[in-house]
Amino acid sequence: MADDCRELRLALWYVDAQTSGVIEPADVGPGGQWLRSASQRDQIEHHAKGWLSEAQPKPCQIQPGCWAFPALALRNRRVTAVIVGVTLEASAFDQPWFGASCREAGVDPASARSGLATYTGPGKADVPLLSAALRQIERDHAQTDLDAVAIDQFSEQLLDSYEQTNLLFRLARAMNGLDNPEDLIPTCCNQMLPVLPFKWIAVKFWDNARDLKGLTNRLVVAGDLPCTTETFHGAVTEQFGGRRQQDWTRLLDPSSGGVPELVGSEVVVDQIIHDDEVVGVLLAGNKVGNSPMESDVSSGEMLFLEATSNLMGVFHENIARFTEQRELFTGTVRALTSSIDAKDEYTRGHSERVAYLGARLAQALGLDAQIVEQVHTAGLVHDVGKIGIPEDVLRKTGRLTDEEFGQIKRHPGIGYEILKGIPAMKPMLPGVLYHHERWDGNGYPEKLKGEGIPLIGRILACADTFDAMSSTRSYRPALPHQAVLDEITRCAGTQFDPRLAPLFVTLNFDGYDQMVQEHQALSGFAA
């Protein structure tokens, strides 16, 4: 800019926008020393205050015959300085202020005048032309600044986009885990908050979002609301209460009333939709920005929130399907269990009790909830292979022949064959196949030994034996708990895993006893 102005024979001053302090011209040209006088500085400083408050400051005479052309220097859309070009008309040299300024600056007025004659050229200063020229320079520089601002903004947007895309990716990945939706949605909101410039983000699922258990009808908020959560919750329910609005406006301003008026800011509202039904709403508001323009919600943010609400809709859909599948699976398992019970009334409820005890032992071992669940399911189906054994062998009260016992020993393998085609049964298969293996290697069907027997098989072996001994059979009465537990303790290291047996005998059997009573009532048999 200094070079441009030298071409135009303008002296340049800079006035810092923050301090209003004048930075003297570094190059005032021949004869221009008078510009450094205190009175000139005072004039520039005095006028600069006005220029800083104007959007387009206009050229003006700061002394008779002395013109100033102010231009605002911008950085990131903020005025950082006023650049002041100064030039003289020929008449200025005859003005008293010119002589006074020269003397003040220690310059001889005559030599200043002759120096300036070659620099600015008295009489040659064309105010309208210079004014236009400086405006053009200002525009060029403003454009340059705008370009710099645009580049900065683009970089910021790129960074924001990257962070947002990355967050979407993480949210999508997290939503593949369907086990704890109650935890997932609050976690999503908390992860979105630092990436998006909103003071708060909230999600509410309506009561038709049945499969989300603890989340249904609960408001999840991350960040700070400008009002109480209760008031906000009430306003959200009242305004958006589970209705599908075809002409839904996604960006609402405070003048529209309701939630935006309550929080005093623009609010983005996105519907969470599943199967064409609104199951919830995602809201974000009180955007943080350094300027009114930055406080406006951007199209990028709108897009991100839309993508997130879509993701939550898909998540809800997945949860619903998952629940459906689980119910179907549980139903299948129950049907299988009932079919085993139907074969032999003496063993009614045996599978459920083995499942219960197996799960308790797995819990006592500190296994994951998912593994505990697998042990429970494996317990329910562990004897499903008995479907393939003739009833007269299964119900035989007397001593079994070797051949009959050989038939009985086939049931783990048959169970395995029945279930191996069901993908969801895969983790349970070792429990079905190996629940009759013994720690010492004398079990069946494969005579596995020690830790070579899968843990789920060793767990079910304890539970299965306990229930078999504690139940009435056609050929003997039920044994008391203590006798059974003593037997299990005695067989630790031979029949049972020596680490599991001592733990098993410490379990609380109250729940088990309760089940026995219920099963007795159903079958009419004394267990």
Ligand SMILES: [Fe+2]
């Ligand atoms: Fe069995």
